[in-house]
Amino acid sequence: xxxxxxxxxxxxxxxxxxxxxxxxxxxxxxxxxxxxxxxxxxxxxxxxxxxxxxxxxxxxxxxxxxxxxxxxxxxxxxxxxxxxxxxxxxxxxxxxxxxxxxxxxxxxxxxxxxxxxxxxxxxxxxxxxxxxxxxxxxxxxxxxxxxxxxxxxxxxxxxxxxxxxxxxxxxxxxxxxxxxxxxxxxxxxxxxxxxxxxxxxxxxxxxxxxxxxxxxxxxxxxxxxx
Numbered sequence: 001x002x003x004x005x006x007x008x009x010x011x012x013x014x015x016x017x018x019x020x021x022x023x024x025x026x027x028x029x030x031x032x033x034x035x036x037x038x039x040x041x042x043x044x045x046x047x048x049x050x051x052x053x054x055x056x057x058x059x060x061x062x063x064x065x066x067x068x069x070x071x072x073x074x075x076x077x078x079x080x081x082x083x084x085x086x087x088x089x090x091x092x093x094x095x096x097x098x099x100x101x102x103x104x105x106x107x108x109x110x111x112x113x114x115x116x117x118x119x120x121x122x123x124x125x126x127x128x129x130x131x132x133x134x135x136x137x138x139x140x141x142x143x144x145x146x147x148x149x150x151x152x153x154x155x156x157x158x159x160x161x162x163x164x165x166x167x168x169x170x171x172x173x174x175x176x177x178x179x180x181x182x183x184x185x186x187x188x189x190x191x192x193x194x195x196x197x198x199x200x201x202x203x204x205x206x207x208x209x210x211x212x213x214x215x216x217x218x219x220x221x222x223x224x225x226x
Contacts, residue, residue, distance in 0.1 A: 013049045018152045083125040085205070092200065096158075115182075116157075130143045158173075
C-alpha cells in the first residue's frame with residue numbers, strides 16, 4: 001500500500017508542476033486570482049506536494065532491484081560534478097528559467113549558449129544519478145518524479161516563453177537548445193567560455209567535494225566506497 005501512496009504522491013508532484021504550471025490552466029487561474037495569487041497558491045501547493053512525496057518515500061517498502069557496484073558509484077559521483085556546475089551557473093547567470101527579462105536585452109549569453117535550462121538539467125542529473133545508485137523501487141518512483149518534472153518542464157517553459165515574448169524567443173531559439181551543447185553540435189550556436197567564467201566551475205567543484213565528504217553524515221550513506 002505504501003508504494004501505491006508513493007505513486008499517488010509522485011503523480012501529484014508531477015501533475016502540479018507540469019499539469020498546472022505548464023498548461024493553459026495556469027492562464028485561467030491567473031485570470032481569476034492574479035499573478036500574485038497564483039504564485040502564492042502554487043508555492044503552497046508545491047510545499048505540500050513535496051512534503052507528501054518525501055513522507056511517502058520514507059514510509060515505502062524497500063524492494064531492491066539491483067545494487068550499484070563500487071565502480072558504478074564512482075562514475076555516478078563524477079556525474080554529479082556537472083550537476084553542481086550547472087546549478088551554480090543557473091543561479092548566477094541569466095537564463096530563461098531564472099532571468100528571462102535580462103535575456104530580452106542581450107540575447108543568449110553564458111550558460112544559455114550551452115542549454116536554455118541549466119537548473120532543470122542540474123536536477124535531472126541529480127535525479128537520474130540517485131535512481132541508478134539506489135536501485136530500489138521506492139527510489140525509482142521518488143527520484144523519477146523529479147526527473148519527469150524536469151524533462152517535461154523544459155519544453156513547457158519554452159512554450160510559455162514563446163507565447164509571452166515571441167520577439168525574444170525568435171532570437172533565442174535558433175542558436176540555443178534544450179539538450180546541453182545541442183545547438184553547438186548542430187552548428188547553430190557556439191559556446192563562449194569567457195562568458196561563463198570560472199565561478200560556476202570553482203564553486204560547483206567546491207560544493208561537489210563538500211557534499212561527497214558530508215554525504216555519510218547528512219544522508220547516512222557514503223556516496224562512494226573506497
